Amino acid sequence: MSVEIPENMEEVAMQLAQHQxxxxxADETTVIQNAVRDILQAFFDEALEGHYDDVNWQGDDLVVTDFMGKEVGRIHPQASTFIDDFKADADTLIERLEDETTTIVGGR
Incomplete structure (x- = not known):
């Protein structure tokens, strides 16, 4: 993962301080939302050995689209939002995103 992508609440606080x-x-919610999306995007870029799929928010879900714009995957938060998932246990969320990436990429 990139140093610029926070992977826990301490790193979120550091990034907020940098913005300040x-x-x-910037606020905590925005930093966490960007981090979750960027983490998932990084997993897809790594799995596909390049940037072929895009990860974007659609409501509270993360939607993965291929280079033609077709939805190839959708990931739902386990709690009410990914922000809650990240705050509760960022490591578990990151592992889950990595597993979801493997499932979506492997299913094509």
Whole structure:
């Protein structure tokens, strides 16, 4: 994973502080949402050996589309939101995202 992508709440706090130092507006929810999406995107880029699929938010779900724009996967949070999942146990969420990536990529 990239140093720029927070993988736990401590790293979220550090990234929030960096935004503040730069005079940028950011809140915890936005940082976590971006982190979860970016983590999943990184897993897909690694699994496919390049950026072929896109990960985006659709409501509370993460939707994976292929290079033609066709939905190839959808991941739902275990709690009410991925923010809650991340706050409760970021490591477990990251493992789950990695497993979901393997399932979606392997299913094609």
């Amino acid at each position: 130092v730069r005079g940028e507006q």
